[in-house]
Amino acid sequence: MTPVIEVQKLTKQFQSKRKASGLRGSLKALYRPEITNVEAVRGISFGLEAGELLGFIGPNGAGKSTTIKILTGILHPTSGEARVLGFVPWKERQQLAFQIGSVFGQRPQLWYHLPAIDTFNLFGKIYELDSEEVKKRVAFLAEAFEIQDLLETPVRKLSLGQRMRCEVAASLLHKPKLLLLDEPSIGLDVVAKQHIRDTIKHMNETEGVAVLLTSHDASDIEALCRNVIIINHGQIVFRDKVSNLKRHYLTTKLVEVRYSQPVDPYFQVAGTEMLKVSQYGVKLRFDARQTLVESVIACLAEAGSVVDITISDPTLEEVIREIFKAQEA
Amino acid sequence: MQRQNALSRQPGKYLSILQIQVLNRLAYPVDLALQSLTIVMFMWIFMQLWRTTYNASGQQAISGLTLNQTMWYLMIAEAIMLSMPRPSRTISTAVKDGSIAYFLNKPFDFMLYQLAALLGEYLIRILFNLLAGGIIVWLMVGPPPVLSALPLVLVSMVLGWLISFCLSALIGLSAFVVEEVSAFEWVYSKFLLLLGGVLIPLDFLPAWLQKISLALPFAYSIYGPARLFVTPSLERFAMLTLGQLAWLAGCGILLLVFYRRGLARLAINGG
Numbered sequence: 001m002t003p004v005i006e007v008q009k010l011t012k013q014f015q016s017k018r019k020a021s022g023l024r025g026s027l028k029a030l031y032r033p034e035i036t037n038v039e040a041v042r043g044i045s046f047g048l049e050a051g052e053l054l055g056f057i058g059p060n061g062a063g064k065s066t067t068i069k070i071l072t073g074i075l076h077p078t079s080g081e082a083r084v085l086g087f088v089p090w091k092e093r094q095q096l097a098f099q100i101g102s103v104f105g106q107r108p109q110l111w112y113h114l115p116a117i118d119t120f121n122l123f124g125k126i127y128e129l130d131s132e133e134v135k136k137r138v139a140f141l142a143e144a145f146e147i148q149d150l151l152e153t154p155v156r157k158l159s160l161g162q163r164m165r166c167e168v169a170a171s172l173l174h175k176p177k178l179l180l181l182d183e184p185s186i187g188l189d190v191v192a193k194q195h196i197r198d199t200i201k202h203m204n205e206t207e208g209v210a211v212l213l214t215s216h217d218a219s220d221i222e223a224l225c226r227n228v229i230i231i232n233h234g235q236i237v238f239r240d241k242v243s244n245l246k247r248h249y250l251t252t253k254l255v256e257v258r259y260s261q262p263v264d265p266y267f268q269v270a271g272t273e274m275l276k277v278s279q280y281g282v283k284l285r286f287d288a289r290q291t292l293v294e295s296v297i298a299c300l301a302e303a304g305s306v307v308d309i310t311i312s313d314p315t316l317e318e319v320i321r322e323i324f325k326a327q328e329a
Numbered sequence: 330m331q332r333q334n335a336l337s338r339q340p341g342k343y344l345s346i347l348q349i350q351v352l353n354r355l356a357y358p359v360d361l362a363l364q365s366l367t368i369v370m371f372m373w374i375f376m377q378l379w380r381t382t383y384n385a386s387g388q389q390a391i392s393g394l395t396l397n398q399t400m401w402y403l404m405i406a407e408a409i410m411l412s413m414p415r416p417s418r419t420i421s422t423a424v425k426d427g428s429i430a431y432f433l434n435k436p437f438d439f440m441l442y443q444l445a446a447l448l449g450e451y452l453i454r455i456l457f458n459l460l461a462g463g464i465i466v467w468l469m470v471g472p473p474p475v476l477s478a479l480p481l482v483l484v485s486m487v488l489g490w491l492i493s494f495c496l497s498a499l500i501g502l503s504a505f506v507v508e509e510v511s512a513f514e515w516v517y518s519k520f521l522l523l524l525g526g527v528l529i530p531l532d533f534l535p536a537w538l539q540k541i542s543l544a545l546p547f548a549y550s551i552y553g554p555a556r557l558f559v560t561p562s563l564e565r566f567a568m569l570t571l572g573q574l575a576w577l578a579g580c581g582i583l584l585l586v587f588y589r590r591g592l593a594r595l596a597i598n599g600g
Contacts, residue, residue, distance in 0.1 A: 113356035
């Protein structure tokens with residue numbers, strides 16, 4: 001099967017004007033501007049298979065947006081090759097536009113004062129769909145996204161979560177083969193986030209639409225993607241399964257225990273960092289590569305009668321921070 | 330499922346964009362009605378000013394225009410000016426904050442999208458402004474001299490609007506080169522006010538300034554249609570249309586060249 005995205009040694013350099021501070025700097029910049037080359041993307045290669053959900057994450061200025069703009073044909077790369085659904089994006093941008101859907105969390109595409117159904121119908125025209133097919137497709141998406149009752153309400157009256165569901169549904173109207181999601185859960189509460197994730201996953205499973213997801217919220221990637229690419233300073237610093245990412249960088253464990261009776265306030269567990277010891281509870285952290293989990297549990301059980309125990313991994317955000325720290329070092 | 334038109338120039342989609350913009354503007358009819366009170370206020374002020382001027386001159390007509398004609402002229406000119414498209418603002422914002430990228434990944438032409446959306450906005454605003462302005466002027470000076478030429482005036486208004494769109498869009502596109510375009514917008518709007526004939530009919534200007542103004546595109550956007558409304562004739566219409574088409578071709582080609590260059594610049598250098 002042809003990959004949805006194929007990227008080979010893609011680079012992108014920008015020229016950027018620099019200006020020294022103060023009046024002198026401003027005047028100098030007028031007649032002799034200082035131009036510097038900025039390397040936004042440095043020879044990245046990756047692929048996205050049909051039906052795959054790929055997380056594409058990195059800090060601001062890492063090169064995510066530049067890569068996505070190249071993949072949608074808006075920017076020409078300085079060198080390297082890319083094909084999206086068989087098209088060379090910067091040469092066949094308009095043809096490609098018919099095949100991809102996009103949602104940019106901070107740039108709503110629904111018309112704010114009108115009911116969402118009006119935007120759906122407009123998109124039908126923009127993507128040159130038959131009006132009967134639009135009707136059927138809207139009915140299908142309305143059911144899948146549970147937005148039947150929202151379609152006729154002006155968008156301004158919808159909650160952010162409801163609006164995002166309509167946004168994602170609208171982006172799927174023309175049955176795109178690739179969906180670009182940029183921060184789809186930004187600003188949403190936990191329940192709304194979960195709802196959006198469920199529907200994205202559902203559409204990925206039922207229609208096989210490939211998804212490239214960028215998000216600052218690592219839990220989005222954790223919940224949705226099997227594979228993840230982490231980009232920093234224009235280079236790919238990690239590309240693997242999300243589970244491997246956690247396994248390699250998930251060596252710290254956080255343990256919280258609640259006891260039925262008071263415990264010794266000076267109680268210590270060897271090989272761990274005691275974060276908090278109260279009368280009825282203990283919170284500690286340890287590196288599982290150096291200290292065995294079972295020895296920690298045994299020590300904690302010896303200290304008193306355990307009512308509740310929670311062992312948690314660091315969040316993906318913390319993991320990513322660790323990778324960046326290692327890169328910077 | 331989809332038919333693919335590589336050029337994305339199907340008129341149907343742009344008509345839909347125009348329609349949805351009309352619906353969008355009509356979402357708050359009270360707001361629209363209140364906005365059109367601006368023209369009522371302007372016309373009342375103009376009436377006080379020009380009645381005094383005509384009385385002081387002791388003449389029925391100044392530079393060939395009666396008070397009735399001057400007031401109807403000013404009403405049309407003001408309605409056009411107050412409904413004027415501002416693509417400079419939307420385009421420069423899209424270029425500066427990079428949101429042009431979000432328009433470019435949809436199968437439509439960005440510039441035609443702007444044209445359709447702003448035309449939809451214009452149609453609603455001009456309708457409300459003409460209604461409000463027409464009622465107040467009718468009450469103050471009576472009916473307009475001629476109404477039969479209205480279809481010709483509407484044609485010239487649309488052509489004039491297209492010229493304004495191109496000029497304002499060119500200012501917006503200059504954001505690809507300069508970072509701030511508000512100074513150009515300011516100068517452009519002042520040219521429209523004075524050389525376009527919004528503040529005063531061009532007939533009242535000194536002969537040398539009148540000549541200059543009539544040779545510039547601003548007059549074809551505002552003065553031409555407004556003057557045609559008060560003193561219509563087929564000859565005037567023909568001359569006006571020819572001039573408008575010439576300016577439209579010139580500005581349109583310039584816009585196309587600048588837009589292509591801007592896109593190339595964006596593609597190479599990220600805007």
